[in-house]
Amino acid sequence: xxxxxxxxxxxxxxxxxxxxxxxxRRNVIVIFMSIExxxxxxxxxxxxxxRALDSMTGIIFIFFIIVVAAAEAVVGLSxxxxxxxxxxxxxxxxxxxxxx
Amino acid sequence: xLFTFYLFAVIAVASSLGVLICxxxxxxxxxxxxxxxxxxxxxxxxxxxxVAVIQILVYAGAILVLFLFVIMLLNITPDGELFRxxxxxxxxxxxxxxxxxxxxGLFLSGLQYGPKDIYTVEKLTEEGSIAVIGRLLYGxxxxxxxxVSLLLLVAVIGAVIIGKRRLD
Numbered sequence: 001x002x003x004x005x006x007x008x009x010x011x012x013x014x015x016x017x018x019x020x021x022x023x024x025r026r027n028v029i030v031i032f033m034s035i036e037x038x039x040x041x042x043x044x045x046x047x048x049x050x051r052a053l054d055s056m057t058g059i060i061f062i063f064f065i066i067v068v069a070a071a072e073a074v075v076g077l078s079x080x081x082x083x084x085x086x087x088x089x090x091x092x093x094x095x096x097x098x099x100x
Numbered sequence: 101x102l103f104t105f106y107l108f109a110v111i112a113v114a115s116s117l118g119v120l121i122c123x124x125x126x127x128x129x130x131x132x133x134x135x136x137x138x139x140x141x142x143x144x145x146x147x148x149x150x151v152a153v154i155q156i157l158v159y160a161g162a163i164l165v166l167f168l169f170v171i172m173l174l175n176i177t178p179d180g181e182l183f184r185x186x187x188x189x190x191x192x193x194x195x196x197x198x199x200x201x202x203x204x205g206l207f208l209s210g211l212q213y214g215p216k217d218i219y220t221v222e223k224l225t226e227e228g229s230i231a232v233i234g235r236l237l238y239g240x241x242x243x244x245x246x247x248v249s250l251l252l253l254v255a256v257i258g259a260v261i262i263g264k265r266r267l268d
Contacts, residue, residue, distance in 0.1 A: 036132065066154060
């Protein structure tokens with residue numbers, strides 16, 4: 001039996017990697033991938049707790065999280081496509097057209 | 101089994117670091133695929149086969165292919181400089197690592213669980229975990245299920261409208 005703490009620690013490490021990716025990288029697509037990584041880390045801790053507590057609620061939540069992640073990826077990537085078509089850049093430091 | 105878990109955990113962390121440090125976004129996407137497959141293996145080790153299948157089908161199969169499509173549509177060149185560190189970012193990295201250390205210390209000091217539910221591994225293998233999930237999704241959780249399907253519909257319509265070149 002895999003100890004729950006170790007699964008949770010793996011999940012925390014993956015989440016931290018995602019946070020660091022969002023903070024450090026400037027390419028907007030890589031930032032999106034880091035967000036997906038964070039969502040996966042959360043899924044992993046849901047599974048760990050569901051197994052530890054013999055519950056199915058965490059598994060149900062994972063389906064909702066996956067659907068929300070898919071919706072977010074679809075809308076976000078089409079926004080990125082239209083930004084690139086108009087401005088020819090993917091660097092988030094140059095995304096400042098909404099700045100007052 | 102424990103050794104397999106640690107092996108795939110190390111591969112998952114290494115390939116997630118690959119997402120962080122690859123200059124080329126295609127390489128980042130590929131190491132993200134590797135991370136998702138390792139997570140799928142870990143789900144199987146945790147006796148959640150259906151979640152593992154969904155993980156590989158939806159994440160590695162659909163979402164990452166969408167990322168790769170966009171990367172190849174945009175004809176992206178590798179990033180010139182990977183990070184540009186300045187004082188606020190260094191402070192942010194420090195705070196993030198500090199939180200990670202604190203969370204790991206919290207987990208290692210032991211967990212206290214609340215009351216257990218009824219779905220043990222034996223019960224799930226006897227009834228079939230997919231049957232249990234289906235009964236819960238269409239019974240107890242039918243309202244969130246419908247809301248989420250509506251969300252997906254709205255996302256598809258939004259993506260089509262945003263992706264159009266001009267609105268006529």
